[in-house]
Amino acid sequence: MNPLSEPRTPDLLYSETEDDLRAAVRALLADLGDPSRVAVRAEEGDLYDTDLWKALAADMGVAGLLVPEELGGQGASHREVAVVLEELGRAVAPAPYLTSAVVATEVLLGCDTGRAEVAHLLRELASGRRTAALVGRFAAGPDDVHLWPALDGSLAGVADAATADVLLVPTAGGLYAVERDGAGVSVVPQIPLDLTRPLAEVTLDGATGTLLAGADTTRAAVRRGLLAGAGLLASEQLGLAEWCLEETVRYTKERHQFNRPVGSFQALKHRMAQLWLEVVSSRAAARNAADTLAAGSPESPLAVALAQAYCGRVAVHAAEECVQLHGGIGMTWEHPAHLYLKRAKADSIAVGSSGAHREAVGRLVGLPVPG
Amino acid sequence: MTDAAELLTRTQELLAAHPPATTERTDFLKARFDAGLAWVHYPVGLGGLGAPRDLQAVVDAGLAAAGAPDNDPRRIGIGLGMAAPTILRYGTEEQKQRLLRPLWVGEEVWCQLFSEPGAGSDLAALGTRAVRDGDTWVVNGQKVWTSSAHLARWAILVTRTDPDQPKHRGMTYFVCDMTDPGVEVRPLRQITGEAEFNEVFLSDVRIPDTMRLGEVGEGWKVAQTTLMNERVSIGGARIPREGGMIGPVATTWRERPELRTHALHQRLLDLYVEAEVARLTGERLRQQLVAGQPGPEGSGMKLAFARLNQEISGLEVELRGEEGLLYDDWTMRRPELVDFTGRDAGYRYLRSKGNSIEGGTSEVLLNIVAERVLGLPAEPRTDKDVAWKDLAR
Known part of the structure; x- marks a missing residue:
């Protein structure tokens, strides 16, 4: 493929259906309360809000957006999933959506869905009754697929493993579904920087699992899952950045110092205007990734790498500006800004760092490393 | 209402009556203007048909397919993008009839006399004076960053007519004849070594009152139309x-x-x-x-x-x-x-x-985004209610 050719023009707008979906998810998240209670729940060791997951997954059906209707899903696409993730990002909502409804689901869709075990698990994930987590390092991106030598060993930094019902373990001998509560499985929570996305160390010692795919398809299926995960994470990052900007603008219009709203000082407003430009640009990059993934286009690896190389840094910048422009209140545990900062910073490492994705862009468009 | 089908028919009629292969370029462009196919959203008689603006693409595609010449829009961008919409909105019938056709065809090049050495980002502080003398105005001052001034037949010009008013009032907008003996154009050599732009010195330039655009004292309002169109065209x-x-x-x-x-x-x-x-x-x-x-x-x-x-x-x-x-x-x-x-x-x-x-410094554009898009409050201002003549400079 000529790296410069663009085989199709991506649709970068939102459809009416997508706008409706956004409104429904946003209303649901607003009903369930404000972000600051996330910190409280995290400290109480009860992070994942079962009410939230039930309402999102079971009642609204958004866990099955990527799954075809004949497998119990909604038969929608990455475009709709991206809209859900924007809203989850805006609310720093703690839900295993990215890990279960996107990455694990895409891995399964990359297997032979005619296999009863695969179809059965997809149905369960689509319904939201159960969740699954891919047992890989959360920091690893689509160009960094690692297979376990066998169903035996230990791996730290696995996202949402502690709350998942099923662990998807990619091994050199094939992909296995392992029950988290099964014999020989130990999942020990770690202390995450991002309180809204739990990490754990998974140890398998004499565990058994159900074979879902052979060695030949496992690597490609995992890569597919991580590609979708990376591309759609950009939409979560967009949502995070958007909230940070809106909240900062709102606050600096109200906060008075020197007998003026602090938002009237150019030193501050230029920073917010610059951030606005970055958010607007993130939207184009994230929509491009979602639309290209939805179309199954050969452009997806480039669109995903571009979106991740850009949107991750913007989310971090937005959260850092949010803390700084809020002044003292932005440093408190009480104000939700810290949740956004931690999520944004962790997201910038997750599913491939900005740097790794930037280097992928270089490979894909033919700008090689020196030497 | 003019629709796409009708525009296609008119385009074909134009091409049949004036085959591009055998018609001189300017003659073809004049015929296109007279057929209302120059800018279809303009009124009938002024190069348009009062059609929706997006239908222009239908005409342009039909003409390009037939190998018809265009009016080299990049070369006459100031006329097309800034002068024409302002003339259309504020011009008298005589001004529109006299000015728009040669502007669109490219026979008469336009330039813009807005910025001054003392009025860049703060354009409303401009001080080029226009003083009324019967039916004409006498203009004195200096303009800068004027592209095409050395090629231009006409200029759009904003002047100060009442220094006792606060700066946003007391301005008046004119069409200036660049062949007037009081107009001196000097190249302004820039950082690259070349001179895209000019300085324009205006010494007792006489402009008939019939070449005024908009009311006396309303120059800022008229200039907003010009500048809004500049942003649209970028x-x-x-x-x-x-x-x-x-x-x-x-x-x-x-x-x-x-x-x-x-x-x-x-x-x-x-x-x-x-x-x-x-x-x-x-x-x-x-x-x-x-x-x-x-x-x-x-x-x-x-x-x-x-x-x-x-x-x-x-x-x-x-x-x-x-x-x-x-x-x-x-x-x-x-x-x-x-x-x-x-x-x-x-x-x-x-x-x-x-x-x-x-076209607006990045610092000013950041203010515009902050205030108009994000709705952040403006900086307190010290210049709004002060007579222009009393401003610090």
């Missing part, structure tokens, strides 16, 4: 991948492996990502416009491209290593168009410094 076109400044530097990287370093590679990839995202942002804006949902993104695009052009061309100079120590040509020239790709990296580096200054 951006909008679809850019292919690597279509901007990133293209030449990416090509150099691919073709010259001996120049590559790790430090430059990291910067190149950063800028490549940003350039591609800016291109997609422009594409999204275009799609919003086509869908009839214009967003505020347009105000940000100029900011993004100014910074990117500067950083990318700066990187390109460094990438060229020892060749970056050289410059292609310092000869003073008078280019008609800015050509970012026709010259070397050093030229691009220097010329793009203007991108964050011309």
Whole structure:
């Protein structure tokens, strides 16, 4: 493929259906309360809000957006999933959506869905009754697929493993579904920087699992899952950045110092205007990734790498500006800004760092490393 | 209502009556204007048919397919993009009849006499004086950054007519005859060695009152129409991948492996990502416009491209290593168009410094985004209610 050719023009707008979906998810998240209670729940060791997951997954059906209707899903696409993730990002909502409804689901869709075990698990994930987590390092991106030598060993930094019902373990001998509560499985929570996305160390010692795919398809299926995960994470990052900007603008219009709203000082407003430009640009990059993934286009690896190389840094910048422009209140545990900062910073490492994705862009468009 | 089918018919009739192959270019353009196919959204008799603006594409495609000449819109951009909409909105019937046809055809080039040495970002502080003398106005002052002044037949001109009013009041807008003996045009040599722009000195220039646009004292309001159209005309076109400044530097990287370093590679990839995202942002804006949902993104695009052009061309100079120590040509020239790709990296580096200054500095644009898009409060102002003559300068 000529790296410069663009085989199709991506649709970068939102459809009416997508706008409706956004409104429904946003209303649901607003009903369930404000972000600051996330910190409280995290400290109480009860992070994942079962009410939230039930309402999102079971009642609204958004866990099955990527799954075809004949497998119990909604038969929608990455475009709709991206809209859900924007809203989850805006609310720093703690839900295993990215890990279960996107990455694990895409891995399964990359297997032979005619296999009863695969179809059965997809149905369960689509319904939201159960969740699954891919047992890989959360920091690893689509160009960094690692297979376990066998169903035996230990791996730290696995996202949402502690709350998942099923662990998807990619091994050199094939992909296995392992029950988290099964014999020989130990999942020990770690202390995450991002309180809204739990990490754990998974140890398998004499565990058994159900074979879902052979060695030949496992690597490609995992890569597919991580590609979708990376591309759609950009939409979560967009949502995070958007909230940070809106909240900062709102606050600096109200906060008075020197007998003026602090938002009237150019030193501050230029920073917010610059951030606005970055958010607007993130939207184009994230929509491009979602639309290209939805179309199954050969452009997806480039669109995903571009979106991740850009949107991750913007989310971090937005959260850092949010803390700084809020002044003292932005440093408190009480104000939700810290949740956004931690999520944004962790997201910038997750599913491939900005740097790794930037280097992928270089490979894909033919700008090689020196030497 | 004029629809696409009717416009196609009229286009075919024009082509039949004036075959491009055997018709002189200017004659064809005049015939096109008279057929109402110049700018279809303009009124009948003024080069248009009162049709929806987006139907222009139908006409343009039909004419391009037949190999018809165009009016070289880039060369007469100030006339088309700024003078014409202002004349259409504020001009008298006589002014429209006299001025619009030669403007569109390109027989009469236009320039813009707005900025002054003492009135750049703060355009409303301008001090070129126009004093009434019976049926004419006598104008004295200095304008600057005037492209095409040395080619222009006419100028759009904003003057100060009442210094006792606060600065936004007391201005009046004119069409100035550039052949008046009181008009002196001097090239303004710039950082690149060439002179795209001019300084224009106005000494007792006499402008008949019939060449005034809008009411006396309403010049600022009229100028807003001009400037709004300037912003509309920036951006909008679809850019292919690597279509901007990133293209030449990416090509150099691919073709010259001996120049590559790790430090430059990291910067190149950063800028490549940003350039591609800016291109997609422009594409999204275009799609919003086509869908009839214009967003505020347009105000940000100029900011993004100014910074990117500067950083990318700066990187390109460094990438060229020892060749970056050289410059292609310092000869003073008078280019008609800015050509970012026709010259070397050093030229691009220097010329793009203007991108964050011309058409609104990046600092002013950030204020505009902050106040109009984000709704942040304005800075307190000390100049609003002070007579122009009492302002600090």
